[in-house]
Amino acid sequence: MSTTPPDPLLQAFDRLAATRAERPLVAGLRAVATVGEIDRVAAALALRLAAAGWEEETLVGLSAANGPAFLAGFLALRRARFAPVLLDAGAPSTAQGAVLGLLGARGRLAAPGGWAFAPERWELTTLRPAVPAGVGREIGAVMLTSGTTGSPRGVVAPSAALVADDAQLAAVMGLAAADRMVAAVPFSHAYGLKSLAVPALVRGSLLLSAETPSPLAPLHLATAGEATFLPTVPAFLAAVARLAEPPALPASLRLVVSAGAPLSAEVSAAFRERCGRPVHVFYGASESGGITYDRPGGAAERGTVGEPIPGVEVELVGEEGRVAVRSAAVADRYLPEPGPELAGGRYLTGDLGVWKGSELALCGRVDDLLIVKGKKVDPREIERLLAALPGVREAAVFGVPAPGGAGRAVGAVIAVTDGELDYATVTGFCRERLADYQVPRALALVSELPRTARGKLDRTALLALLDTSARAGA
CATH class of the missing domain: 3.40.50.12780 (ANL, N-terminal domain)
Structure with a gap:
């Protein structure tokens, strides 16, 4: 039974x-x-x-x-x-x-x-x-x-x-x-x-x-x-x-x-x-x-x-x-x-x-892999590219809401040594080397990337930086 x-x-x-x-x-x-x-x-x-x-x-x-x-x-x-x-x-x-x-x-x-x-x-x-x-x-x-x-x-x-x-x-x-x-x-x-x-x-x-x-x-x-x-x-x-x-x-x-x-x-x-x-x-x-x-x-x-x-x-x-x-x-x-x-x-x-x-x-x-316009984007690939731009110390790349709210886009917070870097310079550098969907649409330029007490990147602080400084350029 x-x-x-x-x-x-x-x-x-x-x-x-x-x-x-x-x-x-x-x-x-x-x-x-x-x-x-x-x-x-x-x-x-x-x-x-x-x-x-x-x-x-x-x-x-x-x-x-x-x-x-x-x-x-x-x-x-x-x-x-x-x-x-x-x-x-x-x-x-x-x-x-x-x-x-x-x-x-x-x-x-x-x-x-x-x-x-x-x-x-x-x-x-x-x-x-x-x-x-x-x-x-x-x-x-x-x-x-x-x-x-x-x-x-x-x-x-x-x-x-x-x-x-x-x-x-x-x-x-x-x-x-x-x-x-x-x-x-x-x-x-x-x-x-x-x-x-x-x-x-x-x-x-x-x-x-x-x-x-x-x-x-x-x-x-x-x-x-x-x-x-x-x-x-x-x-x-x-x-x-x-x-x-x-x-x-x-x-x-x-x-x-x-x-x-x-x-x-x-x-x-x-x-x-x-x-x-x-x-x-x-x-x-x-x-x-x-x-x-x-x-x-x-x-x-x-x-x-x-x-x-x-x-x-x-x-x-x-x-x-x-x-x-x-x-x-x-x-x-x-x-x-x-x-x-x-x-x-x-x-x-x-x-x-x-x-x-x-x-x-x-x-x-956790996985960090982004889906942008139906295509997979590896944030690490974009971080390595940004690190090759003169004046960049390091970069953190992750997903953000796309402009207009439809889907996801690439966002980047960049620690710079050159105070003359700006949104146009960074995105122009990326557009010459990346597919359009890989180019950051949200960007913040800072002197240091925020980290936790254990030395890991502070994701909350990174997102806050984009919220306050990136959208005008997006």
Whole structure:
């Protein structure tokens, strides 16, 4: 007799289906899918999966765009006792297959579109790994992430962790079943899964999901559906703030949240001024769920990512201040190989942080490798080049928010012996020798690089120098 406890996510949805089957769960501009419709499709798909001959408690890829298809496919896999590996629906099937092969998945379940979710339209593909990866019945999802090498890793999250994260986020953000959520963040990403898909499945919150995605579809849906909650990313906020005439936000919208990448103070302020809503910063990770949240809004303008979410323990480890997290929402382990940073209910992130009062400020990454305009940048390479410029004693190079707030850029603090060095001289020297994306966009010239008592570079002080002296040149 199995001692595995019931899946809390499935239990919550089954209660919803039993009591609120006619409740709309996903709405577009032209179509609506109810709890009951999604439940019936999931049941039919689960039967197809059971007949596929795949071993239970193994990995199966889920490829479905935002919409009722993702919810139905996710439920079907869990009911058939498979662990869904959440795939980017826009990726080629060959790329999806390569990832699934690396993880040892047994098959793939794919929908032709987010709203094309009739049971007969799904494609089941059998994979034949040498040894199918077994993960246990309690696993709710496997989310994909990658390190600086770009090699994919699977983050194995129990259903209990997904439900715990949802409860913590709902409490701190004030979210409830009646909320109407703009579903512009992909459900296959940890941010979209935990902020959108799980609340819909657990509480029945309405997802506003466009049948045909477009750049401004989230704002059109927000107005048409009288949205209350818009979780989004800095690039979207920056694009809206740059519009000559941004669309008016509906009066119903009470919460705009930014996560997934650093939000600059400039973009936060511009969106608030142009659109009349503060942006609330949310910091989390695939491995841990939510870490900190900015209840009052405007944390980016204060240089922080908010306070620890109740129920989440945040510790800064070592002199460098590496962010470590403990909570009931922390994932179980990595696939295909475990990693010491994720074990025993604790996740040691790659982020470096400092406390600003009760709020956390992020000031860099342990690995230091930067991603600028989609390309990898080695700070050490740029530091060596700068050291060759006459008048430079030493340099520290690291990532900063890009001008305009979209993505990351290179920043440099340079200790100089020649008082005549200036921004134009340094950047001109770099432009002759580096690709454009490698050239520093933020620059501070100082007599000495700040260091800690142990002689290590003081990252907090370095960032402060850029904040006060670099932006005019950027």
